[in-house]
Amino acid sequence: xxxxxxxxxxxxxxxxxxxxxxxxxxxxxxxxxxxxxxxxxxxxxxxxxxxxxxxxxxxxxxxxxxxxxxxxxxxxxxxxxxxxxxxxxxxxxxxxxxxx
Amino acid sequence: xxxxxxxxxxxxxxxxxxxxxxxxxxxxxxxxxxxxxxxxxxxxxxxxxxxxxxxxxxxxxxxxxxxxxxxxxxxxxxxxxxxxxxxxxxxxxxxxxxxxxxxxxxxxxxxxxxxxxxxxxxxxxxxxxx
Amino acid sequence: xxxxxxxxxxxxxxxxxxxxxxxxxxxxxxxxxxxxxxxxxxxxxxxxxxxxxxxxxxxxxxxxxxxxxxxxxxxxxxxxxxxxxxxxxxxxxxxxxxxxxxxxxxxxxxxxxxxxxxxxxxxxxxxxxxxxxxxxx
Numbered sequence: 001x002x003x004x005x006x007x008x009x010x011x012x013x014x015x016x017x018x019x020x021x022x023x024x025x026x027x028x029x030x031x032x033x034x035x036x037x038x039x040x041x042x043x044x045x046x047x048x049x050x051x052x053x054x055x056x057x058x059x060x061x062x063x064x065x066x067x068x069x070x071x072x073x074x075x076x077x078x079x080x081x082x083x084x085x086x087x088x089x090x091x092x093x094x095x096x097x098x099x100x
Numbered sequence: 101x102x103x104x105x106x107x108x109x110x111x112x113x114x115x116x117x118x119x120x121x122x123x124x125x126x127x128x129x130x131x132x133x134x135x136x137x138x139x140x141x142x143x144x145x146x147x148x149x150x151x152x153x154x155x156x157x158x159x160x161x162x163x164x165x166x167x168x169x170x171x172x173x174x175x176x177x178x179x180x181x182x183x184x185x186x187x188x189x190x191x192x193x194x195x196x197x198x199x200x201x202x203x204x205x206x207x208x209x210x211x212x213x214x215x216x217x218x219x220x221x222x223x224x225x226x227x228x229x230x
Numbered sequence: 231x232x233x234x235x236x237x238x239x240x241x242x243x244x245x246x247x248x249x250x251x252x253x254x255x256x257x258x259x260x261x262x263x264x265x266x267x268x269x270x271x272x273x274x275x276x277x278x279x280x281x282x283x284x285x286x287x288x289x290x291x292x293x294x295x296x297x298x299x300x301x302x303x304x305x306x307x308x309x310x311x312x313x314x315x316x317x318x319x320x321x322x323x324x325x326x327x328x329x330x331x332x333x334x335x336x337x338x339x340x341x342x343x344x345x346x347x348x349x350x351x352x353x354x355x356x357x358x359x360x361x362x363x364x365x366x367x
Binding site: 004006032062083084090096098100 | 116122126130132225227
Binding site: 106140141184216217219 | 262
């Protein structure tokens with residue numbers, strides 16, 4: 001299953017709710033304001049690091065760049081994909097769920 | 101792969117319509133098919149031809165119309181959500197006694213059943229919203 | 231002639247009623263979708279559990295009270311409304327605070343049964359994984 005999250009973890013609990021229900025091996029793609037969750041040193045970093053251990057966590061490159069987030073600021077283990085990669089993730093997983 | 105997209109927010113206020121369009125473009129350029137793009141909730145506001153955004157920024161509505169024309173996309177605006185928000189075509193305008201219509205080129209107004217059908221017919225249904 | 235496709239649809243509701251339109255327009259999707267004879271269920275988590283709270287009185291706000299519409303779900307074959315226990319507890323609610331929504335089980339002599347099924351987070355995770363199409367409202 002591919003989960004996409006688009007809201008900042010500091011604005012809304014979508015990241016938290018998603019990670020509560022997602023299963024090991026699932027793909028998680030952070031897009032739009034949710035890419036802030038991929039940065040290190042935040043109050044949700046521990047939550048995201050735990051997710052990286054048993055799920056595949058990605059951030060959408062164009063949204064990182066729009067927000068001035070340098071790759072060096074990202075947590076370890078976060079993959080970066082562009083829109084083509086987003087499409088590939090949707091193809092690879094047999095279903096997609098958008099945590100709004 | 102056959103995709104269906106659901107856009108749940110209007111232009112500019114949320115990034116949803118932008119992300120959906122970028123996904124659609126990437127999917128089509130990779131050779132995938134898009135069965136339908138269904139606009140619901142405030143997403144119906146992507147279907148008005150009366151927007152006049154600043155010239156130095158993207159024209160979200162026109163971009164959808166152009167993508168639809170290039171790839172023969174089916175852009176569907178939900179009739180119930182459209183009625184609540186004032187997105188209207190000529191037939192609906194006549195039915196409701198309105199003095200004009202505003203639907204943008206490439207968009208059509210239809211029922212919620214089109215969303216369910218999209219979920220049934222497509223291999224993947226993606227949602228873009230808030 | 232091939233059989234028509236039947237997919238498992240789940241509508242996940244995470245938002246409270248009235249503050250935004252998503253719950254009422256989400257309910258409309260569930261009701262309209264019934265005509266397509268798909269396998270439909272709904273989940274209520276986070277603030278979505280508030281949609282099922284009984285005694286909603288909107289008269290002073292001027293907004294239409296759409297909570298009675300949930301009663302129609304049973305007639306439209308949407309008979310499984312999964313409510314996440316942890317979300318209820320976090321909000322100081324119990325099952326007694328929710329509307330008594332029922333359906334008539336045609337396989338059991340039309341016996342009236344509750345549509346609301348309280349599930350744990352873990353159980354819900356498993357249920358979501360079984361679905362083909364998942365929409366969030």
